Amino acid sequence: MMEEEELEFVEELEAVLQLTPEVQLAIEQVFPSQDPLDRADFNAVEYINTLFPTEQSLANIDEVVNKIRLRIRRLDDNIRTVVRGQTNVGQDGRQALEEAQKAIQQLFGKIKDIKDKAEKSEQMVKEITRDIKQLDHAKRHLTTSITTLNHLHMLAGGVDSLEAMTRRRQYGEVANLLQGVMNVLEHFHKYMGIPQIRQLSERVKAAQTELGQQILADFEEAFPSQGTKRPGGPSNVLRDACLVANILDPRIKQEIIKKFIKQHLSEYLVLFQENQDVAWLDKIDRRYAWIKRQLVDYEEKYGRMFPREWYMTERIAVEFCHVTRTELAKIMRTRAKEIEVKLLLFAIQRTTNFEGFLAKRFSGCTLTDGTLKKLESSPSPSTNPFLEDEPSAEMEELAMEKGDLDQPKKPKAPDNPFHGIVSKCFEPHLYVYIESQDKNLGELIDRFVADFKAQGLPKPNTDEGGAVLPSCADLFVYYKKCMVQCSQLSTGEPMIALTTIFQKYLREYAWKILSGNLPKTTSSSGGLTISSLLKEKEGSEAAKFTLEELCLICSILSTAEYCLATTQQLEEKLKEKVDVSLTERINLTGEMDTFSTVISSSIQLLVQDLDAACDPALTAMSKMQWQNVEHVGDQSPYVTSVILHIKQNVPIIRDNLASTRKYFTQFCIKFANSFIPKFITHLFKCKPISMVGAEQLLLDTHSLKMVLLDLPSIGSQVVRKAPASYTKIVVKGMTRAEMILKVVMAPHEPAVVFVDNYIKLLTDCNTETFQKILDMKGLKRSEQSSMLELFRQRLPSPPAGAEGSSSLSLMAPTPEQESSRIRKLEKLIKKRL
Secondary structure, eight states, X not given: OHHHHHHHHHHHHHHHTOOOHHHHHHHHHHSOOOOGGGOTTOOHHHHHHHHOOSSGGGGGHHHHHHXXXXXXXHXXXXXXXXXXHTTTHHXXXXXXXXXXXXXXXXXXXXXXXXXXXXXXXXXXXXXXXXXXXXXXXXXXXXXXXXXXXXXXXXXXXXXXXXXXXXXHTOHHHHHHHHHHHHHHHXXXXXXXXXXXXXXXXXXXXXXXXXXXXXXXXXXXXXXXSSSOOOTTOOOHHHHHHHHHHHHSOHHHHHHHHHHHHHHHHHHHHHHTOTTSXXXXXXXXXXXXXXXXXXXXXXXXXXXXXXXXXGXXXXXXXXXXXXXXXXXXXXXXXXXXXXXXXXXXHHHHHHHHHHHHHHHHHOOOTTOOOTTOOXXXXXXXXOSXXXXXXXXXXXXXXXXXXXXXXXXXXXXXXXXXXXXXXTGGGGGGGTHHHHHHHHHHHHHHHHHHHHHHHHHOSOOTTSTTTTOOOHHHHHHHHHHHHHHHHHHHHOSXXXXXXXXXHHHHHHHHIIIIIIGGGSOOOOOOOXXXXXXXXXXXXXXXXXXXXXXXXXXXXXXXXHHHHHHXXXXXXXXXXXXXXXXXXXXXXXXXXXXXXXHHXXXXXXXXXHHHHHHHHHHHHHHHXXXXXXXXXXXXXXOOHHHHHHHHHHHHHHHHHHHHTTTOHHHHHHHHHHHHHHHHHHHHHHHHTOOSOXXXXXXXXXXXXXXXXXXXXXXXGTTOSSOOOOOXXXXXXXXXXXXXXXXHHHHHHSOOOSHHHHHHHHHHHHOXXXXXXXXXXXXXXXXXXXXXXXXXXXXXXXXXXXXXXXXXXXXHHHHTTHHHHHHHHHHHHHHHHHHHO
């Protein structure tokens, strides 16, 4: 029983002494110790095993027990001391708490005393400063009263003086006094409830009304609506009256300006009535000459009468423009049938010149007509040929002819605020101009067609081949001239109509001049035989297209590229010229697609021509008896024929497409994509093939591969590295052809090795391709059946997406591993040669 109680006690003690990891870590930091007995994970069994590792160490058990007992006694003493020391802690704590409470009570009493004393001090300060505040208020009120009385005195005296000066028409003194009276009156707005103040305010308003009526009467007397102007020029009284009108209601000022300008332009309305000969468009210069004389006359006679900030000269010019626009619109509606293109353009040109004159002379700060169209800010300088206006049409044509489209242009002049102020009236009649341009462009296209037929094909061995057709530059020069001219007339619907005309004739140019003059392909007659290949000499076999036709195709391609780039620039420029709300209606994408189609057709014709020239050679290759070839020699005659055609055509095409290098690269890529699959197709037709025949075909394939890799720079003195995209296509396609021949060369016994070698080299899981390989080897149908069955069994089943990468990894090292055989064949040929 005693032992059980002791065990329970130990378990309870362990449960009580079970500390959290955080507490245990804190104890270790405060009391660091290396003693195993102080560790949280202390294990008595491990500790005893440490003390007595062997049986021999048990001889010291008594000594160890004594040490442990001694340590236990020391621990008991330490615990006892600590427990006794904590006996009086509770009593000391209660005593300290009582002392703290007493101290808090004393502190509270002191704070209360301080608060009472502060309240008394504040009360005392209020009593001391009460009289001072009263004195401050009295001083401020007194100052305000004195200031108000002074203002009242000034207001009363000013109103009396104002009324007296008004009766005597002393406008110079009134201008200074009236402004002061109005400034003083502003201080009395909060006192308007006082009858006397309200009465003074009403007197000021009455004086202002009287002044306004009196000044208007004086101007009416000086410049009557009927009759001639007052002789002797303006008086000082009217000049001072204008200063007074500046202070009065703005309506007075506007009325003076309106009446003066109306009286000033009354003669114009009489001279240029609708029934007068000078009113028609052919004499529009006289209108602008008249207003120029009137502006000079105004400056001389009345320039000092009106204040400078009234901008009277500009206002007269602006009102003249509004009247002129109305009168011209009216007379053009009446005589619309008499308007011709030349007459309309003459009137518009003179009008825009006049608007430019106004822009140089005036700032446009008085323009308030809502119909006036403000242009957007000018764009920054650019190399775009349609982004800048040229100084003249001659300079435009010269730049177009030289192809100098990328020269930086001068920045546009600042916007004309007067643009359209008069010329806006011509916009409803611009259909005459648009119809004229439609007719002119139709005649221009017809002339281009006739000139092209008269000139014929470009001559070979000259700079004409591959050059941009001159008619293209002429067309876009005319387009630019029309666009600039129309944008000066209007930036609205007429520009959209002109864009439609541009689209129409861009398509016609692409159809009639470019596509319509591309050479037509004809079916080849006959073909090459082995004997003809053997007899063929260099230069004896002509391409399907003549040299002149090749130059023409390249020239049309270059022209289409120029048209494509220039049409894009034209679209950007049109969007800048037209109103922002109409930009979405300008879209030349269809026309650019048309030129892209011409480019693609031209490249396809070049590819078809070279491809067709190589067809007889490939046909001859497939008809050769490859099973009868007894030894490997130089490259076969069909390879020589293919190389000959490539050397004949490619240099001509490259030289004529020197300015459009990217399209020459496209030609090379398309030819490779067309020729290589066709070569592999004819390769499958070569059956049966002997081992030596396969070696000869492998040599021929390698020769063609080298020629194709060198295709972009073949026959050129400057050797350039072929584009990576083209090289990749050639290497991939011709490597496949080489792998096919290597599979054919491999022995078909044992069958498993042959099938595995096929899968490794070609990575082609198509049974049809495998069947073609077996046909090339000349195997019997019974042997092919077993081979096909074995092939289907040995086919790997890679996961989706891994087939492509695995095929590349298998194909990549193969040419390097197998190239030794080709090098041996080349050495053999060199020795024989």
